[in-house]
Amino acid sequence: MKGLAFYSSVSIGRYVDADSMLHRLPPAVKYAWLTAVIITETMSSSLWVLSASALLSLLFIRLAKLRCAYIFRDFFNIMPFLAVAAFFQVLITWPGDTSFVIVSLWKFSLTARESLYIGLMVLRFAAIMAAVGVFTAVTSEGDSARGLEDLLSPLAKLGCNVRALALTVALAFRFIPIIAWELETIVKAQASRGADFGTGSKNPIRRIAAWFPLFVPVTIRALERAELLAEAMETRLYGSGPATRYTETPHTSCAAALIVAAFLYTLLCTTLPLWSAYMFNL
Amino acid sequence: MKSNVRRIAVSGALGAVSVVMALTPLGYIPWFGGAALTIMHIPVIAAAILEGPVAGTLVGLIFGVTSMIKAAVAPVGPLDPLFANPLVSVLPRLFIALAAWGIYALFRGKLQAAAAACAGAIGSFVNTVLVLSALALTASKQLSGAFKVDSAGGLVQVLAGLAVTNGLIEAAAAAVFTSALISAWRGIEKAHGRSRLADDDK
Numbered sequence: 071m072k073g074l075a076f077y078s079s080v081s082i083g084r085y086v087d088a089d090s091m092l093h094r095l096p097p098a099v100k101y102a103w104l105t106a107v108i109i110t111e112t113m114s115s116s117l118w119v120l121s122a123s124a125l126l127s128l129l130f131i132r133l134a135k136l137r138c139a140y141i142f143r144d145f146f147n148i149m150p151f152l153a154v155a156a157f158f159q160v161l162i163t164w165p166g167d168t169s170f171v172i173v174s175l176w177k178f179s180l181t182a183r184e185s186l187y188i189g190l191m192v193l194r195f196a197a198i199m200a201a202v203g204v205f206t207a208v209t210s211e212g213d214s215a216r217g218l219e220d221l222l223s224p225l226a227k228l229g230c231n232v233r234a235l236a237l238t239v240a241l242a243f244r245f246i247p248i249i250a251w252e253l254e255t256i257v258k259a260q261a262s263r264g265a266d267f268g269t270g271s272k273n274p275i276r277r278i279a280a281w282f283p284l285f286v287p288v289t290i291r292a293l294e295r296a297e298l299l300a301e302a303m304e305t306r307l308y309g310s311g312p313a314t315r316y317t318e319t320p321h322t323s324c325a326a327a328l329i330v331a332a333f334l335y336t337l338l339c340t341t342l343p344l345w346s347a348y349m350f351n352l
Numbered sequence: 353m354k355s356n357v358r359r360i361a362v363s364g365a366l367g368a369v370s371v372v373m374a375l376t377p378l379g380y381i382p383w384f385g386g387a388a389l390t391i392m393h394i395p396v397i398a399a400a401i402l403e404g405p406v407a408g409t410l411v412g413l414i415f416g417v418t419s420m421i422k423a424a425v426a427p428v429g430p431l432d433p434l435f436a437n438p439l440v441s442v443l444p445r446l447f448i449a450l451a452a453w454g455i456y457a458l459f460r461g462k463l464q465a466a467a468a469a470c471a472g473a474i475g476s477f478v479n480t481v482l483v484l485s486a487l488a489l490t491a492s493k494q495l496s497g498a499f500k501v502d503s504a505g506g507l508v509q510v511l512a513g514l515a516v517t518n519g520l521i522e523a524a525a526a527a528v529f530t531s532a533l534i535s536a537w538r539g540i541e542k543a544h545g546r547s548r549l550a551d552d553d554k
Contacts, residue, residue, distance in 0.1 A: 238410055
């Protein structure tokens with residue numbers, strides 16, 4: 071359980087109060103582009119699409135007037151984990167890998183396909199991290215729930231309680247740093263009392279039992295926080311009458327155009343293999 | 353009118369717990385031979401038991417989307433890229449809560465610790481079986497390559513073996529953890545007292 075300390079320094083999930091072009095956009099537009107970057111980065115395996123989305127994330131950082139160092143501060147902390155993932159890529163031979171071998175050491179070899187895969191993995195990770203980081207930096211808590219509600223509003227006609235759904239997802243986002251911090255506190259407290267978390271023990275029951283003093287308190291503390299939150303919301307009479315909104319989202323044609331653009335970008339990128347096949351056949 | 357404030361708050365918090373479990377070593381118990389037992393689905397089961405199937409399904413959705421993004425962004429094994437498919441990583445996870453809640457409801461509030469243990473075991477086993485079936489349906493070709501079997505029957509055998517060995521141990525672990533968690537929480541809840549408005553609704 072080493073290397074837990076960095077989860078408290080995660081800048082993802084923190085709102086940076088500033089005035090920039092991105093801050094002023096309606097939250098639905100921010101969601102649309104966040105989804106566009108995440109979908110293209112996860113679904114596509116084309117180098118062009120991945121680089122385009124990564125450049126897009128960099129552009130967002132500039133437009134939000136954030137410093138790259140701020141967004142990528144956590145990236146260096148996560149590097150060891152990426153290194154471990156890369157190491158596994160080298161260790162495991164992919165079925166049907168026939169590309170040429172770059173370096174070979176004893177039984178293990180780094181092939182061109184594996185090194186490309188590692189590069190793409192780092193690129194994907196950095197791009198998604200930047201996109202999520204910028205999104206949380208320019209969207210306040212209230213806005214992120216409001217934006218989700220706007221995006222899901224068509225579902226309300228089917229009888230879904232969209233407002234509650236949006237609030238739940240927004241709450242989960244905001245709870246992540248808190249829960250990570252709780253976990254870190256508990257791990258350190260247990261370790262300082264000499265807990266070894268069952269590593270090295272050969273007894274299967276002991277291995278599972280060693281996880282109890284971590285899992286149960288972390289979840290109980292999360293539930294306690296949920297209880298406090300529910301009480302705070304009830305004292306403010308949440309859900310006891312018709313819902314009102316503090317801010318109404320203005321519907322502008324510019325925002326609509328930006329959402330359509332995000333949708334088209336996603337569609338174009340995910341169907342790129344079809345397009346290029348068509349072009350080459352021509 | 354039944355207040356849903358508590359449902360919202362608890363699903364939000366447990367959703368965050370499942371994300372943290374996926375991102376830190378908390379979600380995996382190191383097991384023998386380099387394998388790991390996952391306990392990431394327990395927040396989903398806990399939400400289903402405490403706040404009903406809707407809250408559980410919401411947490412299941414959060415859990416599924418997290419595992420999809422994680423598999424796509426940083427795969428650690430040859431099987432991981434297959435989880436980038438939402439049919440494998442998201443859809444099966446939506447049924448964990450329904451199964452767990454159904455089993456828990458069968459006990460009608462009696463024998464809470466035993467009810468929670470059964471719900472945990474069934475919820476966990478439903479997760480294993482559905483995920484493996486989804487894998488077999490969507491990616492039989494890649495799986496056959498990875499496990500070095502050449503017939504569809506052989507693949508089903510390998511997956512069934514995985515479901516029985518890994519799945520049963522995970523179900524047992526889930527039963528113990530869910531039971532401990534629910535008992536601890538109900539004990540605290542009794543001493544602490546619930547918030548007033550929610551009690552009036554019942």
